[in-house]
Amino acid sequence: MSTYLIAEHKEGQLKRVSIEILSECLKQGTQPTCILLGSGSLEGAAAELGKHGASKVVILEHSDLASYSNEGYANALYAYLSKQSPSVIISGASWQGKDYLPRLAAKFQVGMATDCTEFKLSGNSATVRRPVFAGKCSKSVSFNASPAIFSVRPNVLAVSGGQSVTPQIEKTGAEVGSIKAKITEVLSSGQKKVDLTEADIIISGGRSLKSADNFKLLFDCAEVMGAAVGASRAAVDAGYAPHDMQVGQTGKTVSPKLYIACGISGAIQHLAGMRTSKVIVAINKDPEAPIFQKADYGIVGDLFEVVPHLTEELKKLKAHS
Amino acid sequence: MNIFVLLKQVPDTETKIKIAADKKSIEKGDIKWVINPYDEFAIEQALKTKEQLKAGSVTVVSVGPDRVVEALRTAVAMGADNACHVKTDQDLDTYLVGKALAEVVKKESGQLIFTGKQGIDDDQAATFGYVAELLSWPSASMVVKCEVAADKVVVHREVEGGTRFVIQMPVPALVAVDKGINTPRYASLPGIMKAKKKEIKTYSLADLGLGSEAPKTSSSDFALPPERQAGKKIAGDAATQAKELVRMLREEAKVI
Numbered sequence: 001m002s003t004y005l006i007a008e009h010k011e012g013q014l015k016r017v018s019i020e021i022l023s024e025c026l027k028q029g030t031q032p033t034c035i036l037l038g039s040g041s042l043e044g045a046a047a048e049l050g051k052h053g054a055s056k057v058v059i060l061e062h063s064d065l066a067s068y069s070n071e072g073y074a075n076a077l078y079a080y081l082s083k084q085s086p087s088v089i090i091s092g093a094s095w096q097g098k099d100y101l102p103r104l105a106a107k108f109q110v111g112m113a114t115d116c117t118e119f120k121l122s123g124n125s126a127t128v129r130r131p132v133f134a135g136k137c138s139k140s141v142s143f144n145a146s147p148a149i150f151s152v153r154p155n156v157l158a159v160s161g162g163q164s165v166t167p168q169i170e171k172t173g174a175e176v177g178s179i180k181a182k183i184t185e186v187l188s189s190g191q192k193k194v195d196l197t198e199a200d201i202i203i204s205g206g207r208s209l210k211s212a213d214n215f216k217l218l219f220d221c222a223e224v225m226g227a228a229v230g231a232s233r234a235a236v237d238a239g240y241a242p243h244d245m246q247v248g249q250t251g252k253t254v255s256p257k258l259y260i261a262c263g264i265s266g267a268i269q270h271l272a273g274m275r276t277s278k279v280i281v282a283i284n285k286d287p288e289a290p291i292f293q294k295a296d297y298g299i300v301g302d303l304f305e306v307v308p309h310l311t312e313e314l315k316k317l318k319a320h321s
Numbered sequence: 322m323n324i325f326v327l328l329k330q331v332p333d334t335e336t337k338i339k340i341a342a343d344k345k346s347i348e349k350g351d352i353k354w355v356i357n358p359y360d361e362f363a364i365e366q367a368l369k370t371k372e373q374l375k376a377g378s379v380t381v382v383s384v385g386p387d388r389v390v391e392a393l394r395t396a397v398a399m400g401a402d403n404a405c406h407v408k409t410d411q412d413l414d415t416y417l418v419g420k421a422l423a424e425v426v427k428k429e430s431g432q433l434i435f436t437g438k439q440g441i442d443d444d445q446a447a448t449f450g451y452v453a454e455l456l457s458w459p460s461a462s463m464v465v466k467c468e469v470a471a472d473k474v475v476v477h478r479e480v481e482g483g484t485r486f487v488i489q490m491p492v493p494a495l496v497a498v499d500k501g502i503n504t505p506r507y508a509s510l511p512g513i514m515k516a517k518k519k520e521i522k523t524y525s526l527a528d529l530g531l532g533s534e535a536p537k538t539s540s541s542d543f544a545l546p547p548e549r550q551a552g553k554k555i556a557g558d559a560a561t562q563a564k565e566l567v568r569m570l571r572e573e574a575k576v577i
Contacts, residue, residue, distance in 0.1 A: 070450070070453075070460060071459060074454065094481075095463065095480045095481055098446050098447075098462075099450065099462055100450070101447070101450070102415070102419075102446075102447035102448075102449070102450025102451050102454070103450045103451075103453065103454040105416065105447070105450075105451070106416075106419065106450065106451045106454035106455050107454060109416075109537075110416065110537050111414045111415065111416040111536065111537030111538035112415065112416070112445075112447060112538070113445075113538065114444065114445045114446055114447055115444065115446075129542075130444075131444070132442065132443050132444055133332075133336075133338050133347075133441070133442060133444070134441065134444065135546065136336075136337075136338040136545075136546075137338045137340065137347065137543055137544060137545050137546070138543070138544055138546065139540045139541065139542060139543045139544070140540065140541050140542040141538050141539070141540055142538065142539050142541070143537065143538055144535065144536065144537050144538060144539060145537040179459075180458075180459035180490060180491055180494075181459035181460065181461055181488050181489070181490045181494070182488065182489050182490075183486050183487065183488055184475075184487050184488065184489050185486075185487035186484060186485070186486055186487070187477070187484070187485040187486075187487065188483065188484050188485075189483035189484070189485075195481045197481065198481075201576070201577070225577065242501065243499070243500045243501035244479065244483070244501075246500070248334075249334045249441050250334060250358050250359070250441060250500060251500075257576045258570065258574075258576040258577065267335070268334070268335055268336075268337060269334035269335065275546065275549060276546070278574075278576065279570070279574045279576050280549070281566065281570070292551055292554070293549075293551045294549040294551070295551065295552055296552035296553070296574065297552055297553055297555060297566060297569060297570070297574075298551070298552065298553065298554045298555065299554075299555050299562045299566060300554065301559055301562055302559070305559035306559045306562055306563055309559050309560045309562070309563030309564070310563040310566065310567065312563070313563050313564050313566075313567040314567060314577070317567055317571065317577070
């Protein structure tokens with residue numbers, strides 16, 4: 001069988017999810033061929049893959065691949081892979097992988113699975129497991145056509161110490177075809193925010209925060225812990241926080257080490273988005289709030305009193321360590 | 322411009338999911354079905370675009386059993402001009418749904434597609450990619466701002482980490498929207514009256530040349546995650562509670 005891992009990089013810097021997938025393939029006894037796409041300066045990323053056990057790396061190069069586009073990636077990958085008879089094609093479920101992989105699957109006329117949390121390579125195919133309904137349940141997916149194409153959720157699979165090797169690198173010109181969607185500008189919000197889906201610690205606020213300004217309480221606390229700040233749908237709908245902070249079924253699904261819910265009652269759609277957090281803390285005035293049924297540590301109290309004390313305690317802890 | 326909206330009917334977000342006996346799907350008995358929340362933003366964006374261009378029509382399309390007609394009528398009540406129903410009782414995979422939708426858009430000569438960035442049921446976020454590729458159209462997803470001119474679309478695509486790409490696409494094009502792009506309108510009373518009488522065009526999979534196509538993926542072993550147990554309540558005044566919490570997170574849970 002031939003397994004291909006489409007490794008992701010940001011300006012030549014390899015994304016961790018690619019190493020996570022590589023480690024899992026090697027653990028299952030499969031050496032995948034890794035593919036990098038770009039317009040040069042990818043030797044570092046290729047060497048990094050080698051350090052984690054990849055013995056073969058293919059670099060698809062073209063000046064049009066200097067910046068990401070779903071058309072350019074899908075075209076270049078299809079042009080290359082359709083000549084290789086691949087049986088399995090894997091990528092990370094990043095904003096890129098989720099974007100070009102359906103196009104690639106359409107070109108191969110096959111199905112695909114997004115955001116898998118487990119995969120098992122066997123024979124000439126694979127079976128995967130993926131959460132649905134924002135994690136309210138999960139399911140297995142099997143592939144009835146070849147190649148099996150799927151993306152893997154970041155931060156789920158462990159990186160194991162694969163044998164470091166010097167990979168065989170094959171560089172080839174990519175056939176990118178025509179790219180109709182053109183990036184004309186890149187805007188940055190300027191804030192250096194910790195991304196919710198990558199954060200180890202998240203402190204979230206609900207409608208009880210009462211205003212956008214009051215979220216400062218949470219930002220202050222988050223800063224001490226190096227945490228990201230999230231919000232419930234109620235808080236977002238009330239205009240207290242932007243949508244990119246929303247945790248839940250119509251927001252982000254998160255799985256941090258520690259999740260602190262402040263003034264969040266625990267609606268079913270919110271719980272769906274954070275239930276796989278390792279430790280959950282709930283701070284809420286209402287002792288009957290459903291969130292307490294899911295919380296490892298519950299504080300019945302006013303968040304406006306508890307959170308500032310919490311920030312102070314964390315500062316003390318930081319000063320001592 | 323012939324504007325199309327691809328919409329999916331999904332269980333309401335408050336639904337408590339139960340697994341069917343054969344574990345091949347969820348229990349569909351007492352579910353309240355709604356328009357996928359992200360697709361509501363797509364409907365609104367399509368209506369806004371038509372109003373702004375002062376020309377064209379908005380057609381909503383959905384694939385599924387008879388119940389999806391209700392979602393289509395809701396969209397008509399909001400202001401959509403036409404509705405197409407691809408009628409099937411089978412559970413299709415994303416590949417077949419994408420193929421069916423692309424065929425309808427081809428037959429109906431669509432020029433611009435709006436849809437949600439993902440369905441909140443299956444969370445695949447893949448249908449838009451299939452449709453765009455099968456039509457050979459450019460596409461952008463996670464779109465939080467969109468301006469349409471006669472021959473081009475300019476969108477803002479928001480990716481992780483607070484970065485926005487401004488992307489320009491020639492028409493025809495597909496735009497998959499995110500929450501926050503607009504505030505969907507409510508259906509008006511005249512809209513609701515109109516929607517009741519609206520004739521909905523029906524296609525079978527066979528009409529679209531997909532009568533003998535089998536799904537390319539199969540789902541099985543649906544399972545609920547393990548239930549979390551309620552843990553400790555921390556007593557005392559706010560200062561004591563905060564202090565005790567930090568101690569427990571450090572010493573017991575070892576997460577800070």
